[in-house]
Amino acid sequence: MRFGIVTFPGSNGDHDALMAVRLGLGQPAELVWHTETDLSDYDCLIIPGGFSYGDYLRPGAIARFAPVMEAVAREAQAGKPILGICNGFQILTEAQLLPGALLRNASLEFVCDWVFVRVEQHRTPWTSRLVPGQLLRLPIAHGDGRYFVDERTLRDLERNGQVVFRYVDAEGRVTPEANPNGSVANIAGVCNERGNVVGLMPHPERAYDRLIGGDEGLQILASVLAVGWELVRGHRS
Secondary structure, eight states: OEEEEOOOOOOOHHHHHHHIIIIIIIIEEEEETEEEEEOOSSSSEEEESSSSGGSSTTTTTTTTGGGHHHHHHHHHHHHHOEEEEEEHHHHHHTTTSSEEEEEETSSOOOOOOEEEEEOOOOOOOTTTOTTTTOOOEEEEESOOOOOOOHHHHHHHHHHOOOEEEEOOOOOOOOOGGSSSSSOGGGEEEESSSSSSSEEEEOOOOSSGGGGGBBBBTHHHHHHHHHHHHHHHHHOOO
């Protein structure tokens, strides 16, 4: 599969994603500049983490208007697998390709740590090889990671199976202490109704090899290979 890593001025997680795909998955990947308007040559897309446009105004708010985002929206509508990581998650919510918003951490402090997340469902291309209830240890690094939706939207997300990852402790329990940023219902990641667009605050691309602290993020990136090939064949037929 050919991965496109969308890069904005100020992005700093783009090369992490590029190396995770090339070295961790052994798949071809390219950086895609924010002025690109055609993403049809890529089989799946990653919107990486890291301070697009310096996070001025608020994270993702300016990147949402970059020319490339119209192409991202078209590919999302076509059903292509798209993964937003940290700032990429924020951008996808600002672009209304994912529900909700990312607010300032409840502590008002930047957090950089390793956390546990629990897989809540496996109907997305990015969780197809995972098992609901499975725990993953992943790094986080953000100041605006508090996921928020109103009560009605939260009920819809739970009912539709759109909560993909939840912060838990090492035993898989949902507790306030396991929630690093105060996200509603300990939510760490969600998907759109169709399931092809996923966003999460933890960084799977920074956990693709034990030599860098852990390799459990690779399971998320590798999941897309199984379902992705079927989607690719569908797009090209």
